[in-house]
Amino acid sequence: MAEREVDRSISQTVKAQLALRDQILSGSLRPGERISELQAVETTGASRTPVRMALVRLEEEGLLEGIPSGGFMVKAFSxxxxxxxxxxxxxxxxxxxxxxxxxxxxxxxxxxxxxxxxxxxxxxxxxxxxxxxxxxxxxxxxxxxxxxxxxxxxxxxxxxxxxxxxxxxxxxxxxxxxxxxxxxxxxxxxxxxxxxxxxxxxxxxxxxxxxxxxxxxxxxxxxxxxxxxxxxxxxxxxxxxxxxxxxxxx
Amino acid sequence: MAEREVDRSISQTVKAQLALRDQILSGSLRPGERISELQAVETTGASRTPVRMALVRLEEEGLLEGIPSGGFMVKAFSxxxxxxxxxxxxxxxxxxxxxxxxxxxxxxxxxxxxxxxxxxxxxxxxxxxxxxxxxxxxxxxxxxxxxxxxxxxxxxxxxxxxxxxxxxxxxxxxxxxxxxxxxxxxxxxxxxxxxxxxxxxxxxxxxxxxxxxxxxxxxxxxxxxxxxxxxxxxxxxxxxxxxxxxxxxx
DNA sequence: TGTATTCGTTATGTATACAATAGCGGGGAG
DNA sequence: CTCCCCGCTATTGTATACATAACGAATACA
The missing domain is CATH 1.20.120.530 (GntR ligand-binding domain-like)
Structure with missing residues (x-):
């Protein structure tokens, strides 16, 4: 219990969603770039499942685009x-x-x-x-x-x-x-x-x-x-x- | 390889999403009713992860509503x-x-x-x-x-x-x-x-x-x-x- | 030298195991 | 008899393990 420091006040999914959205909007992730789940796991601190849920939500939000072959990329806007x-x-x-x-x-x-x-x-x-x-x-x-x-x-x-x-x-x-x-x-x-x-x-x-x-x-x-x-x-x-x-x- | 019969032409997530949407729109699931993940797993044939992704998508679609304590319920419309x-x-x-x-x-x-x-x-x-x-x-x-x-x-x-x-x-x-x-x-x-x-x-x-x-x-x-x-x-x-x-x- | 094929690596999709919480029921006390 | 508290169970949230497909590199053949 001393090892794992988990903030229980907020779900991992929301945490990941906020973190990823911030990364996208702040330009850390370039448009057109494929988002690596593994990398997202590292930067957000959440595990793959919540990260994937966050990615799905961000796709529905319109910030990400699903790639047919799999995964997501940052959307570019004209x-x-x-x-x-x-x-x-x-x-x-x-x-x-x-x-x-x-x-x-x-x-x-x-x-x-x-x-x-x-x-x-x-x-x-x-x-x-x-x-x-x-x-x-x-x-x-x-x-x-x-x-x-x-x-x-x-x-x-x-x-x-x-x-x-x-x-x-x-x-x-x-x-x-x-x-x-x-x-x-x-x-x-x-x-x-x-x-x-x-x-x-x-x-x-x-x-x-x-x-x-x-x-x-x-x-x-x-x-x-x-x-x-x-x-x-x-x-x-x-x-x-x-x-x-x-x-x-x- | 002979045991498991998986349709690879369509992702489990999409399959679950279609099945659940159909259940909602056809009235199999009553509005206000909490959707049981386990039950959804049984009816859709997909496992929990794809089912959860489908639920998130349906929530974003507006057909489901997240319950603060956890899970989803079918939305009711006036x-x-x-x-x-x-x-x-x-x-x-x-x-x-x-x-x-x-x-x-x-x-x-x-x-x-x-x-x-x-x-x-x-x-x-x-x-x-x-x-x-x-x-x-x-x-x-x-x-x-x-x-x-x-x-x-x-x-x-x-x-x-x-x-x-x-x-x-x-x-x-x-x-x-x-x-x-x-x-x-x-x-x-x-x-x-x-x-x-x-x-x-x-x-x-x-x-x-x-x-x-x-x-x-x-x-x-x-x-x-x-x-x-x-x-x-x-x-x-x-x-x-x-x-x-x-x-x-x- | 260029192209194609094959093998390997990596990342995604899926499944399942584990943990924690919320709801519920039973039992005890007032 | 009723109300409250405790414990159990069931379900969700999270983590991880496994399988598969795609991408890339290297080698062999034309």
């Missing part, structure tokens, strides 16, 4: 894959916003959303925005999107949105990070915040179509800016997940 | 879950149609779609439609939706649509089957076919918004009719997947 994923999530979030608006949301339920809005307003007051403030923004923005998604009260939809967010840069924090290096970053943040304001207003007034439209526009903005940011890669080489994007233009 | 799933898929297919329209599709690529259209036209000519013809319709309709999805040329989107179709009644064939018992079945099929015709026209003329709108309307029609069909359950008790729907109104 720039279009990324922008499609963002638009996809925007469409889904639009549906969520519409559901929230049509089905009605109490003032109390809307409160967390307004809190995020106010907190971000506070952050955006400083020009230019500090690094710390930007970090807070990323958190608050992610929270805003998560809460909005929940307001749809539709488990299948929430589930799909979560899935769509699993791809690199497709999560609310993911693409904001990518845009941080742009000179127009602050303006983008301000516009995005305006979108947030409008969607709350639309939900409050039960304007489903308007709520949906603004969320889709929100995603369009993100797509446009991500494209822009990817043009000057020099500014954001620090982002590890960038390694997952195929450089060759299709 | 009527709203189902209709939301259909609308969800409709939204996704709308996006696919828009992508196809905006990005352009050659006449050659549109051919399979038109073939389905023509074949279905042929089927719908007979009144009332025969059981055989209806069965053909289900196949052709599924093919139409699959081809349309492919025309988006967006792997992430295609993937998501496939995922959304995994839930009971959310697939193109699934909800059509459910509606078959309705007296208005033939009219519904005719209207649906008109939708198909319009989406092809919209894609040909590169009218993205119109293509998207009609696919969403298509889903709305499906939702409405599924609701209707579920009202008179007596007509369609033959559908096994029905067991997965919670009877209690939320």
């Amino acid at each position: 720039e279009r894959d990324i922008s499609d994923s963002i638009e996809l999530r925007g469409t889904l979030e639009g549906l969520a916003a519409r559901f929230a608006a049509e089905r009605g949301v109490s003032a109390r339920e809307l409160e967390p959303l307004k809190e995020c809005l106010g907190a971000i307003d506070e952050l955006l007051r400083q020009v230019p925005i500090s690094v710390d403030a930007f970090s807070s923004y990323v958190t608050l923005n992610a929270r805003f999107h998560a809460v909005l998604t929940e307001l749809s009260r539709s488990p299948p939809l929430i589930r799909q949105i979560d899935r769509a967010s699993a791809l690199p840069f497709a999560s609310p924090s993911g693409f904001v990070m990518a845009q941080s290096a742009l000179p127009e970053a602050q303006q983008i943040l301000i516009i995005g915040q305006e979108h947030h304001r409008v969607v709350i207003d639309a939900i409050e007034n039960r304007e489903g179509a308007r709520a949906e439209a603004i969320m889709r526009e929100h995603a369009r903005l993100a797509v446009r800016n991500l494209r822009l940011a990817l043009r000057n890669r020099t500014h954001l080489d620090l982002l590890p997940a960038l390694a997952l994007i195929k450089t060759a233009t299709d | 009527e709203r879950d189902i209709s939301d799933s259909i609308e969800l898929r409709g939204t996704l297919e709308g996006l696919a149609a828009r992508f196809a329209a905006e990005r352009g599709v050659s006449a050659r690529e549109l051919e399979p779609l038109k073939e389905c259209l023509g074949a279905i036209d042929e089927l719908l000519r007979q009144v009332p439609i025969s059981v055989d013809a209806f069965s053909s319709y289900v196949t052709l309709n599924a093919r139409f939706h699959a081809v349309l999805t492919e025309l988006s040329r967006s792997p992430p989107l295609i993937r998501q649509i496939d995922r959304a179709s995994a839930l009971p009644f959310a697939s193109p064939s699934g909800f059509v089957m459910a509606q078959s018992a309705l007296p208005e079945a033939q009219q519904i099929l005719i209207i649906g076919q008109e939708h198909h015709r319009v989406v092809i026209d919209a894609i040909e003329n590169r009218e993205g918004a119109r293509a998207e709108a009609i696919m969403r309307e298509h889903a709305r029609l499906a939702v409405r009719n599924l609701r209707l069909a579920l009202r008179n359950r007596t007509h369609l008790d033959l559908l096994p997947a029905l067991a997965l729907i919670k009877t209690a109104t939320d």
Whole structure:
């Protein structure tokens, strides 16, 4: 009992899944590269069975791809894959916003959303925005999107949105990070915040179509800016997940 | 070597996954019921490791739910879950149609779609439609939706649509089957076919918004009719997947 | 010298053994 | 008679052993 040190608070499968996902997203594992189970066993500390379960989950998540002859490889994404994923999530979030608006949301339920809005307003007051403030923004923005998604009260939809967010840069924090290096970053943040304001207003007034439209526009903005940011890669080489994007233009 | 008869043409994992999915969808396993691994091993013929991989995949598919204390249970769906799933898929297919329209599709690529259209036209000519013809319709309709999805040329989107179709009644064939018992079945099929015709026209003329709108309307029609069909359950008790729907109104 | 075939090694798919936990039933006490 | 506690059993999570298939290298033959 002194020899084996096992953390019983978390399953080996989850541990392996987290570790491997981190390795993929951090670029330790190159896209197209075959993942060695044995190597994964060594780096994660779990044994083969939990590692395999983690690999299956990561494949379903979309980060890995099964190889016909056996095993898994890290998936590579084209720039279009990324922008499609963002638009996809925007469409889904639009549906969520519409559901929230049509089905009605109490003032109390809307409160967390307004809190995020106010907190971000506070952050955006400083020009230019500090690094710390930007970090807070990323958190608050992610929270805003998560809460909005929940307001749809539709488990299948929430589930799909979560899935769509699993791809690199497709999560609310993911693409904001990518845009941080742009000179127009602050303006983008301000516009995005305006979108947030409008969607709350639309939900409050039960304007489903308007709520949906603004969320889709929100995603369009993100797509446009991500494209822009990817043009000057020099500014954001620090982002590890960038390694997952195929450089060759299709 | 003579003793053990193993089919090498298909992996045990896939075999177990297919068998278990069939058991779930056919109602052999009741929703809320904990799935016994041992029992699954017996019914599928695979050993525990492949069975567990299959269970993980089915959980990711949305048919199973992990139990915190361990193991999996069959998920139960509310009527709203189902209709939301259909609308969800409709939204996704709308996006696919828009992508196809905006990005352009050659006449050659549109051919399979038109073939389905023509074949279905042929089927719908007979009144009332025969059981055989209806069965053909289900196949052709599924093919139409699959081809349309492919025309988006967006792997992430295609993937998501496939995922959304995994839930009971959310697939193109699934909800059509459910509606078959309705007296208005033939009219519904005719209207649906008109939708198909319009989406092809919209894609040909590169009218993205119109293509998207009609696919969403298509889903709305499906939702409405599924609701209707579920009202008179007596007509369609033959559908096994029905067991997965919670009877209690939320 | 190039190509093809064979052998060996390695990694994956599968099966099973082991360990730990959660649920359940029985027994005892209040 | 009821409630609580203890122990047992059954099932899951984990580890590992075994078999098989694929990939690579080396050698032999053309």
